[in-house]
Amino acid sequence: MDALQTLRKRVDEKRNQIIEMQRDLTAVPALAPQNGGTGEWEKSLVLVRWLQKLGLGTCESLPAPDPRVPRGERPNLLLTMPGRADDRSLWIMSHLDIVPPGESSLWDSDPYTLVVKGDRLIGRGVEDNQQGLVSSVIAAQCVKEAGLVPDRTVKLLFVADEETGSELGIQSLVKKPGLFRRQDEALVPDGGSEDGTRIEIAEKSILWLRFRVRGKQCHASTPQKGINAFEAGSHLVVRLGALAGKFSSRDQLFDPPLSTFTPTKKEANVPNINTLPGEDVFHLDCRILPREDLEAVLAEIRSIAEGIQRDFAVGVDIQQVQRASSPPTPADAPIVSLLKRAIRDVYGVEGRTVGIGGGTVGAFLRKEGIPTVVWGKIEEAAHQPNEYCLLGNLMGDALVMARLMIGEG
Ligand SMILES: [Zn+2]
Known part of the structure; x- marks a missing residue:
């Protein structure tokens, strides 16, 4: 035996x-x-x-x-x-x-x-x-x-x-x-997974950013006297959409196989309709393929924010709420082949390596x-x-x- x-x-x-x-x-x-x-x-x-x-x-x-x-x-x-x-x-x-x-x-x-x-x-x-x-x-x-x-x-x-x-x-x-x-x-x-085939070897880098857009509050009936931070912030959200095109490399290990830049949490601004908001805050949840350089991503984000500052005469503060990245485990590392063999021996299925969105x-x-x-x-x-x-x-x-x-x- x-x-x-x-x-x-x-x-x-x-x-x-x-x-x-x-x-x-x-x-x-x-x-x-x-x-x-x-x-x-x-x-x-x-x-x-x-x-x-x-x-x-x-x-x-x-x-x-x-x-x-x-x-x-x-x-x-x-x-x-x-x-x-x-x-x-x-x-x-x-x-x-x-x-x-x-x-x-x-x-x-x-x-x-x-x-x-x-x-x-x-x-x-x-x-x-x-x-x-x-x-x-x-x-x-x-x-x-x-x-x-x-x-x-x-x-x-x-x-x-x-x-x-x-x-x-x-x-x-x-x-x-x-x-x-x-x-x-x-x-x-x-x-893991129900069939026991899923072997996770990599994670996307996580970057959570908080954008605080600073304008000038005033009465909404005289918008020319203020600077609308909400409006500028909205343009910023739209311009950040260009990140996906700029960092567009693909890696089939991941699902989805690309970096994602998702606007998420929006903080409340003014409580009433007739005040033009002087400050506006939103967040961006970025999941970035390990092959992309986080510093390059951040530089691009800063440059987009600078464009908004110029065009709308606002200030934009960017805070890193969370930042994490780790090198992937090579798909041909000994532990991966050993585990695949063990899974085959025990469960009779073929293990497949995957990367995940993070954490x-x-x-x-x-x-x-x-x-x-x-x-x-x-x-x-x-x-x-x-x-x-x-x-x-x-x-x-x-x-x-x-x-x-x-x-x-
Ligand atoms: Zn657990």
Whole structure:
């Protein structure tokens, strides 16, 4: 019997254990203080107890200080499994925190009490991100029980604060000297598709801009005495439409395969109809292909704004509300081919690499030069009422991860 068969048998035996793990983890709401919670401490203790019970050893604790929670810190846990080689670690990173249940009337059951319906596990957090978290633990357990040794060091990382910006989670960890190495690789099982084929390797750069147009307020019956900031701002919105033509490169990895520049939030100006607005504020949400130069985009935007200042005698202030970019993981990186092979072996489907419009924790690792893939066979029920995951997916994903751990062997 080959290693995969051995592992598959082991994973199959874990059905009840998986349900119990999911039940225990779901019962401890791990909400950030911004979401009215006390953080992930209690949940991390539940996880630690399971890891001990399974004989997987003790976690290294890498907490981030947070005076807002009773414990005074947010937990980040690292479980290391030694492998044959230690030149480049395989990281599997999942997060402990959840989002609030939302409108309770939309739930058919208590969000924090696991419900099992056939192959379906229901409860807040069961998919996001307990499916990935439990899969990684089951994978490690099965590799160990089967007497197999990972071909390289495996690092299971369980982080805090993913749902509210990651500042106290992965962002605090990438700053620790020596923890991550450039030759390491990472799987983030926190995204994917129902058929398990979608492998996310890249993100568009995100640029959120706030435009404040300054004119001169006056009575609307004598517009010649003022400068209409709303009117000038409207022309600015229209002229910014030229950005798509200027930065028009295409990349089929992404959907849509081009950079987008979308006017979005418009702040209220004057409250009454008979005042000419002296100030007007709107926002632009830019999703830019990684190959485009953000500085060139910003220079073009500034030049468009200068044209408006000249033509309408207004001032235009541009504020960067958010700016993030990360280098894509190469489509031919070893982690990508290894994952594709594992997906083929376990699910019998061909993985396909994609880029997304933006914003996963994978970007924080890519920024450190670590090739990172975001993948899972998921129902995409995250953040929804009656969130659920399929046991079959969780077990299949565990097998894929076990396959990654043992490498080419
Ligand atoms: Zn998540």
